[in-house]
Amino acid sequence: MEDISSIVFGPVPSRRLGRSLGVNNIPPKLCSYSCVYCQLGRTISYSTERRQFYDPKDLVEAVSRRVEEIESRGERIDYITFVPDGEPTLDVNLGKEIDGVKSLGIKTAVISNSSLISLEEVRSDLSESDWVSLKIDEIDAKRWIRINRPYGSTKLDDILEGIRSFSVEYGGYLATETMLVKGIQDAGDIEKIADFISSLESVKRSYIAVPTRPPAETWVTPPDEDFINTSFQIFSEILGSDKVEYLIGYEGDDFSVASDVIASLLSITSVHPMKKEAIEKALAENGYEWSAFEELVNDKKVVELKYRGETYFMRKIRTR
Template sequence: MFKHVFGPVPSRRLGVSLGVDMVVPKSCNMNCVFCECGATKKLTLKRESFKDVDEIKNEIQEVLKSVKPDYITFSGSGEPTLSKDIGEVIEWIKKNTDVKVCVITNGLLLKDDKVVEDIKNADLIIPTLNSVDNLIFKKINRPSVESDVSQLMEGLKNLSEKYSGEIYVETFIIEGLNDSDEHTQKMIEFLKNIKFSKLQLNTLDRPGTEMWVKPASQETLKRIKERYNRNGIMNVEIVGEMKELEKKIELNAELVKNMEEKRKYSEKELEKIYKIEK
């Protein structure tokens, strides 16, 4: 029985991604309006051990007997860096498998050196930065009253100084909130001073927490990308659709059920990576 591992997920950014959930639903220090996992009913602000680490390792080992994903990705039912055990599991994966590791994080804990130390062995870290304006940040990410965007900005600087792997900074674009030229210029001034491999412009692909959040248009995304490019930030990517695999994966009903309990996937998405009989 699989309790902690899910997928592999048809990921627009990572290809075939085996998910590892280090927290329990829904443990997060934010309540983002676009989150595909639903609302955070009670914010979790303290790092703790949520799960049995040996169970997680055994599940990963079992899945890898039949599936070779592009990444083993820490995400799932909340913010993965809230887990005190994430470092141990990443280190075990790097020692016992040949699969790359990705950590998807909202970035709020990255100013903590212990958190950066715990995730330093990952091949790729994807932190989110939707705004450097505190008011807009709070409207989109809805953190606790004690948190503000300066913590996230400090965390990204800390990560860029102390981590040697790849960093893809994700910006989730919501028209009317963080898509103006003025806002993009503020983002540019900050991002010029940190090290990252790629800036990914993302928008709603599946239903988010709040129904008023709609996908940004391609015209808006292209305009924002062009402004970054004109100001010297060239490594900007608009996140596109998941590419279809030539060699499909055998579907494990239990792992897919775990995946769909976290967020919904369309039949079209599933057909891109799984062998599905009609």
């Protein structure tokens, strides 16, 4: 049996998935996209052809050994997540591998760029997973090409129709993720993306993300906080605020205990913008004055924003 233990990594903290054990089931930077914001840099090898990269039995055995090692230390794993350096659905054995690791009694997740979702066999493989995230950065073809830089003859209309079909067929937890890039999307785009997501059958959560790590292209930067807040409010109005979250912070320090009210508010504003009234109420109920939260503003840890006459606060995006 080939030693492929290095393709299993973690567990790592994930806001979406708790403690996630990663499976890198694709060789480095083999992808159907070369997204301008990718933290792994430009794509080395483009492909839209599904094929075998590892023997499924070897992969499942490598995951099993790592799970046994982690559990022997008394550590928890919430999800086994297929989140490789490229697009996971390029792996023709993905369905078999998901089915194999599910025998370990841990939920599975796949984070996909959606590029192959028009293929029935891809939708079938993804349906094996308990949790699936599909990328929807744009529904305008020109902007999609500019952001995601797809390979070959891939067509956005086919992808969107595939997403629609999957949302009907899938019985698990379906999430979407939309990356905001400064200078590409505007409020009209965000509304159209939200309208498309609202037309899907079974989306449980829609994440709004921004580049927080060094991107493939140096010109890529996050939009300002005002645009991010506007995007959040548009998504919330169309999809419902209970379905929308930010992905703008660093996973490792965005978890806090409820007893630490100030830290909790900082954590919450990394996920949802909070109205000033809601913050004042939380502070008062726990014996704090507004000045305690105002320190976060003065320290530039949170930023004050306006939307439709309301005052919101969100965690400031950290840049490097």
